[in-house]
Amino acid sequence: MLRRTLARLLLAAPALPLLGCNMYTSSCGPAGEGTGEPSKVNQTFRIADLQLADGGTPEPGASCEQLCVLAAPQDNPPGPCSLQSGDGGTPETVTCTVTFLCEGRRPEGLLSDGSVDGRVSALGALFASMAHLEAASVPAFERLARELEAHGAPARLVRAARRAAADEVRHAQAMGTLAERHGAPVPTVEVEPFQPRALERLALENAVEGCVRETFGALLAGWQARCAGDSEVRQSLARIAPDELRHAELSWEIDAWALSRLDEAARRRIQEARREALRTLQREVEESVEQEEFVRLAGLPSREQARKLVQGLAEWVITAEA
Numbered sequence: 001m002l003r004r005t006l007a008r009l010l011l012a013a014p015a016l017p018l019l020g021c022n023m024y025t026s027s028c029g030p031a032g033e034g035t036g037e038p039s040k041v042n043q044t045f046r047i048a049d050l051q052l053a054d055g056g057t058p059e060p061g062a063s064c065e066q067l068c069v070l071a072a073p074q075d076n077p078p079g080p081c082s083l084q085s086g087d088g089g090t091p092e093t094v095t096c097t098v099t100f101l102c103e104g105r106r107p108e109g110l111l112s113d114g115s116v117d118g119r120v121s122a123l124g125a126l127f128a129s130m131a132h133l134e135a136a137s138v139p140a141f142e143r144l145a146r147e148l149e150a151h152g153a154p155a156r157l158v159r160a161a162r163r164a165a166a167d168e169v170r171h172a173q174a175m176g177t178l179a180e181r182h183g184a185p186v187p188t189v190e191v192e193p194f195q196p197r198a199l200e201r202l203a204l205e206n207a208v209e210g211c212v213r214e215t216f217g218a219l220l221a222g223w224q225a226r227c228a229g230d231s232e233v234r235q236s237l238a239r240i241a242p243d244e245l246r247h248a249e250l251s252w253e254i255d256a257w258a259l260s261r262l263d264e265a266a267r268r269r270i271q272e273a274r275r276e277a278l279r280t281l282q283r284e285v286e287e288s289v290e291q292e293e294f295v296r297l298a299g300l301p302s303r304e305q306a307r308k309l310v311q312g313l314a315e316w317v318i319t320a321e322a
């Protein structure tokens with residue numbers, strides 16, 4: 001049923017060579033506390049590309065805060081920023097803290113944020129952050145497999161989690177290759193040492209990171225596999241999308257198994273965490289930066305399209321929980 005729902009939502013994705021795949025950037029920092037704040041990364045913009053609302057250009061002495069409001073208007077007030085000067089001593093680029101939509105499974109205790117320092121292109125930063133998230137999913141699934149085994153889960157769920165960890169290694173390599181093409185180094189994943197967890201905590205993480213974020217990630221991957229104007233991005237995502245769909249299904253199977261072992265109060269807490277994760281995702285869609293540059297190449301949905309995808313996912317969640 002999940003497969004059918006996601007396939008129906010993806011029917012709205014305009015397949016190439018149709019244009020109008022208004023894209024929208026995605027990158028993946030650490031999970032915030034609980035259901036998390038939207039992810040932030042540093043992104044560098046060429047000042048010459050920035051425009052005022054009336055079509056004019058920014059004042060020569062504009063501060064990085066003023067420039068960042070132009071570059072990423074969703075992030076107002078802007079976060080930490082800096083100016084970089086060229087050979088003549090005049091500022092040429094501005095680095096802003098921008099909000100990105102983040103999809104995929106992040107392990108509890110993820111310390112690294114996936115941001116790329118230095119002057120890399122926006123696409124480079126995007127792919128490096130995506131590679132970072134894929135790499136972070138490896139320990140997330142390895143841990144999940146060990147915990148499922150320790151909690152007596154069916155062997156097929158343990159095997160599926162191990163297989164997913166191996167999938168994520170390939171995904172990280174594929175995204176890393178795309179980042180490399182754009183000269184962006186992939187940030188190292190740092191995770192706090194894992195401690196044994198109660199089943200409810202495992203189930204809470206799975207509800208947020210798996211049933212919501214990774215399921216939305218499966219939707220995004222499917223969308224990008226159709227929409228990305230860059231054929232290498234399209235091919236990479238076409239290989240990743242079926243795996244992500246399987247991971248989304250696994251999340252829901254783990255959810256069903258875990259809920260069957262928990263009491264009513266714990267089930268309610270998990271349901272509420274999942275609803276809150278959906279609200280966070282909706283907020284991220286509204287706050288994330290949209291860049292025309294990614295429209296042609298990375299294949300991500302426009303804000304309006306992403307809204308519909310999140311809405312479709314929210315409707316699915318309500319049905320699945322009923």
Ligand SMILES: [Fe+2]
Nearest residue numbers: 134137168171
């Ligand atoms: Fe992945």
Ligand SMILES: [Fe+2]
Nearest residue numbers: 137214244247
């Ligand atoms: Fe995944």
